Amino acid sequence: MERFVDLAVSAILLAGLYATMAYGLGLIYGVLRVVNLAHGGVIMAGAYLGWVLHGSLGIDPYLSIPLVVLLSFGLGMAMYRVLVRHLPRGAAGGPASLLLLFGVWLVLRNVAYLLFTGNDQAIRTSYSTRSLLVLGTHVSVNRLAVLVIALVTPALLQLLLRHSHVGRAIRAVAQNADSCTLVGVDVERIYTLTFGIGTALAGLAGLLSATIFSFNPGFGSGELLKSFVVVVLGGLGSVLGTGVAALVLAVVEVFAILVLPSYLTSAVGFVMLVLVLVFRPGGLFGHRVLG
Amino acid sequence: MSLLETRALSKHFGGLRAVDAVDLALHPGEILGVIGPNGAGKTTLFSLMAGSLPPSDGEVLLEGQRISGQPAHRLVRRGVVRTHQIVRPFPNLSVLENVTVAALHAGGRAEGPPRERAREVLEFVGLGDRTHAVPGALTLAGRKRLELARALATAPRVLLLDEVVAGVNPAEAMTLAALIRAIRDRRHVAVIMIEHVMPAVMSLSDRVVVLDHGKKIAEGTPAEVVKHPQVIEAYLGKGHAGAQA
Amino acid sequence: MSLRWPEIVPPRAALAFAAGVVALAVAPWVLGLSPYSHNLVTLAFLMVSGALAWNWMGGFVGQVSFGHAAMFGLGGFVAARVLLAAPELPAPLAWIAGGLVAGLFALGAHPTLRLRGPYFSIATIGVGEAARLVFTYWEDFTGGSSGLSLPIDSDMKYRLYWWGLGLMALVAAASFLIRRSTLGLQLLAIKADVDAAADVGVSATFYQDLVFCLSGAVVGVSGGLWASYFSFIEPNDMFGFDRSIGFVLMTVIGGVGTVFGPVLGAIVFVLLRQFLLASYPQLYLGLYGLLLIFIILFEPLGLTGLLLRLSRPLRRWADRPAAAPSP
Numbered sequence: 076m077e078r079f080v081d082l083a084v085s086a087i088l089l090a091g092l093y094a095t096m097a098y099g100l101g102l103i104y105g106v107l108r109v110v111n112l113a114h115g116g117v118i119m120a121g122a123y124l125g126w127v128l129h130g131s132l133g134i135d136p137y138l139s140i141p142l143v144v145l146l147s148f149g150l151g152m153a154m155y156r157v158l159v160r161h162l163p164r165g166a167a168g169g170p171a172s173l174l175l176l177f178g179v180w181l182v183l184r185n186v187a188y189l190l191f192t193g194n195d196q197a198i199r200t201s202y203s204t205r206s207l208l209v210l211g212t213h214v215s216v217n218r219l220a221v222l223v224i225a226l227v228t229p230a231l232l233q234l235l236l237r238h239s240h241v242g243r244a245i246r247a248v249a250q251n252a253d254s255c256t257l258v259g260v261d262v263e264r265i266y267t268l269t270f271g272i273g274t275a276l277a278g279l280a281g282l283l284s285a286t287i288f289s290f291n292p293g294f295g296s297g298e299l300l301k302s303f304v305v306v307v308l309g310g311l312g313s314v315l316g317t318g319v320a321a322l323v324l325a326v327v328e329v330f331a332i333l334v335l336p337s338y339l340t341s342a343v344g345f346v347m348l349v350l351v352l353v354f355r356p357g358g359l360f361g362h363r364v365l366g
Numbered sequence: 367m368s369l370l371e372t373r374a375l376s377k378h379f380g381g382l383r384a385v386d387a388v389d390l391a392l393h394p395g396e397i398l399g400v401i402g403p404n405g406a407g408k409t410t411l412f413s414l415m416a417g418s419l420p421p422s423d424g425e426v427l428l429e430g431q432r433i434s435g436q437p438a439h440r441l442v443r444r445g446v447v448r449t450h451q452i453v454r455p456f457p458n459l460s461v462l463e464n465v466t467v468a469a470l471h472a473g474g475r476a477e478g479p480p481r482e483r484a485r486e487v488l489e490f491v492g493l494g495d496r497t498h499a500v501p502g503a504l505t506l507a508g509r510k511r512l513e514l515a516r517a518l519a520t521a522p523r524v525l526l527l528d529e530v531v532a533g534v535n536p537a538e539a540m541t542l543a544a545l546i547r548a549i550r551d552r553r554h555v556a557v558i559m560i561e562h563v564m565p566a567v568m569s570l571s572d573r574v575v576v577l578d579h580g581k582k583i584a585e586g587t588p589a590e591v592v593k594h595p596q597v598i599e600a601y602l603g604k605g606h607a608g609a610q611a
Numbered sequence: 612m613s614l615r616w617p618e619i620v621p622p623r624a625a626l627a628f629a630a631g632v633v634a635l636a637v638a639p640w641v642l643g644l645s646p647y648s649h650n651l652v653t654l655a656f657l658m659v660s661g662a663l664a665w666n667w668m669g670g671f672v673g674q675v676s677f678g679h680a681a682m683f684g685l686g687g688f689v690a691a692r693v694l695l696a697a698p699e700l701p702a703p704l705a706w707i708a709g710g711l712v713a714g715l716f717a718l719g720a721h722p723t724l725r726l727r728g729p730y731f732s733i734a735t736i737g738v739g740e741a742a743r744l745v746f747t748y749w750e751d752f753t754g755g756s757s758g759l760s761l762p763i764d765s766d767m768k769y770r771l772y773w774w775g776l777g778l779m780a781l782v783a784a785a786s787f788l789i790r791r792s793t794l795g796l797q798l799l800a801i802k803a804d805v806d807a808a809a810d811v812g813v814s815a816t817f818y819q820d821l822v823f824c825l826s827g828a829v830v831g832v833s834g835g836l837w838a839s840y841f842s843f844i845e846p847n848d849m850f851g852f853d854r855s856i857g858f859v860l861m862t863v864i865g866g867v868g869t870v871f872g873p874v875l876g877a878i879v880f881v882l883l884r885q886f887l888l889a890s891y892p893q894l895y896l897g898l899y900g901l902l903l904i905f906i907i908l909f910e911p912l913g914l915t916g917l918l919l920r921l922s923r924p925l926r927r928w929a930d931r932p933a934a935a936p937s938p
Binding site for chain 1: 669673675722723725726728729730732733734736737738740741744745747748852856859863867893894895896897898899900901902903904907908911
């Protein structure tokens with residue numbers, strides 16, 4: 076029983092992180108119909124950004140959130156303006172965009188390798204090892220903070236999408252870009268902003284991951300795939316769906332330890348990805364993804 | 367026996383009954399027109415008959431054999447083929463290649479090398495001199511002819527035409543109408559056509575079926591159907607039906 | 612029925628192809644290749660075969676797989692196991708066994724083939740990575756992270772040059788025939804528009820299964836040859852994501868969907884890799900990334916497209932009227 080509570084608590088904490096990773100990927104796909112394969116690279120970049128700010132300037136990772144988010148936002152807008160926008164017409168959702176952003180990922184990995192070498196790094200703070208007693212189990216303060224941020228982020232995102240002018244335009248473009256052009260919405264500007272916001276969320280997820288896990292330039296591939304599981308399972312454009320899907324993934328992964336050798340638990344996410352795509356392509360909350 | 371028949375054919379999308387218990391029969395050598403206001407369920411009906419969508423209820427029979435539930439590509443081999451209102455040529459293939467792909471799937475109803483049959487069909491629809499063009503270089507009417515050629519290359523027994531005449535200029539519409547008649551008379555293919563252009567459908571069709579809100583509301587010769595009060599009501603609104611009666 | 616020359620093969624192309632194969636076959640004796648070059652060319656043969664087979668799926672059908680390492684690794688380990696169990700067996704039989712198992716594995720991926728575009732690609736990442744983890748864990752089969760050693764003598768290693776050449780020639784000829792045949796026409800139709808293809812009778816499911824199975828089998832055979840060549844294999848490398856990426860990069864760099872693009876791309880990839888790993892290992896990935904970005908944005912047909920573009924003015928110059936006044 077105690078083990079069960081332990082596992083349940085760690086699944087919930089993990090779910091917060093997974094949801095944060097997935098929001099950005101889902102947002103960009105929902106609006107631009109582009110699968111951002113560079114997502115994993117941006118998560119990795121966010122981790123290093125936090126690590127540099129903490130290591131050389133002594134900024135606490137949680138205080139560096141605004142800066143990391145802002146820088147990732149800029150990176151995302153630049154990626155859209157310089158690269159994604161110039162994709163041949165009609166190919167935006169096809170293999171071309173996939174390969175282009177894959178190329179961006181390789182470049183990001185290489186840049187990180189040149190700057191920071193391939194060694195594993197981690198952000199260690201004074202409270203990294205501190206824990207609280209919750210439901211009879213020890214819960215790391217740091218992981219709890221990550222969960223809180225993971226809950227606040229979608230609320231802010233939802234506020235932005237529902238109640239701001241830009242947010243409404245983003246939702247309108249996601250519905251039908253052609254009619255938006257007709258009524259005078261600057262669709263290119265909305266695409267740029269959306270790519271920026273999606274990338275900013277990935278950067279944030281990277282920063283949060285860095286406070287929990289160690290990372291190197293190859294970090295982010297597993298995170299990309301997990302984000303994808305969550306997006307597909309949760310359905311597009313549904314913040315609640317994303318949250319539930321993240322929880323499902325985290326629970327399955329964490330509890331797999333009871334039946335599988337620990338080495339294979341990381342395969343669970345990949346297998347789930349394939350099963351979800353094949354058998355529940357509409358996700359738990361509708362929205363078909365089959366072409 | 368009728369060539370193609372639907373029995374209580376239905377398709378529901380959630381609560382919406384896009385096609386609601388439609389019975390119709392196509393006889394050999396006939397052109398059957400399907401008309402109805404926008405959103406009456408005409409294209410959905412075609413998708414059900416051609417195997418692009420599985421029906422929610424009811425069945426489709428080809429010469430008395432049930433064909434509903436089979437995928438589109440298998441129905442093509444059995445001789446049921448459709449065209450689309452918005453034409454979809456393969457942009458990366460030449461006109462001849464577009465038709466050759468289709469000619470490969472005649473299901474034993476045609477003889478000779480596919481490429482030669484494709485050429486013959488292109489001559490028939492009047493694209494004999496454009497075989498090496500890419501579809502993008504054709505006019506809209508040309509692409510409609512290509513769509514027809516692609517369907518004909520499969521040596522169909524039943525041809526489902528979705529608004530072939532719509533959207534082209536009147537002169538082109540006349541020649542396309544003549545082409546459809548030639549498909550029946552010279553190639554012996556039975557045709558079901560959805561059409562918005564009333565003069566075309568009325569002059570071409572042997573019989574007409576009228577759909578409204580997914581239901582069949584009338585059936586008969588073109589002359590009978592235009593006098594049918596429910597048809598007038600569906601097209602023009604209630605007041606006009608009363609005025610006519 | 613008498614045998615006829617197939618219409619789709621121009622005699623000149625067949626002659627050039629045969630001449631090229633013969634030239635490569637005698638090259639080690641005529642040129643006296645150093646062991647280093649001998650190695651490099653053998654590896655290039657295997658990579659060219661793999662890239663050509665990847666292109667059947669990625670280029671002709673338009674389904675970009677990020678998971679071909681699964682078939683490569685499977686082919687390698689099955690061949691290794693067969694050779695370890697029966698060392699007296701001719702090696703080609705073991706390679707064929709590897710190819711068959713890899714082909715069957717690809718058939719098993721049937722459910723993922725319902726997916727199109729990015730969804731297929733992402734699913735293949737999942738299949739590939741799951742395969743890597745499972746096979747690394749399955750020590751009885753793959754030896755786990757300590758790998759397997761094969762009973763291969765140096766003579767066999769030397770002869771693999773010609774086996775590799777044979778495989779490559781076979782796969783290249785098959786690529787050409789597929790592209791020119793009605794099969795290729797149907798694959799291109801599926802690539803352009805699956806629904807429209809179904810409406811004229813093309814069964815996308817059948818052809819995708821067929822092509823994925825063939826593509827997987829060829830990649831499996833090249834994995835078997837690879838295993839024999841190195842006489843030591845390790846699952847994390849054979850099934851590695853980098854290997855899947857390799858097939859994608861080679862084909863895209865050379866010219867995806869063209870017949871000889873993958874040949875060009877694989878050769879450039881192998882040479883570039885050798886050069887970069889030796890001189891600038893820290894720039895290895897990034898350079899491929901930049902190349903990929905450049906190709907997608909400016910030259911979707913890769914090096915093949917670039918060559919076509921360059922050859923046009925050259926040909927115009929060659930075809931200029933002989934009596935043209937010189938400026």
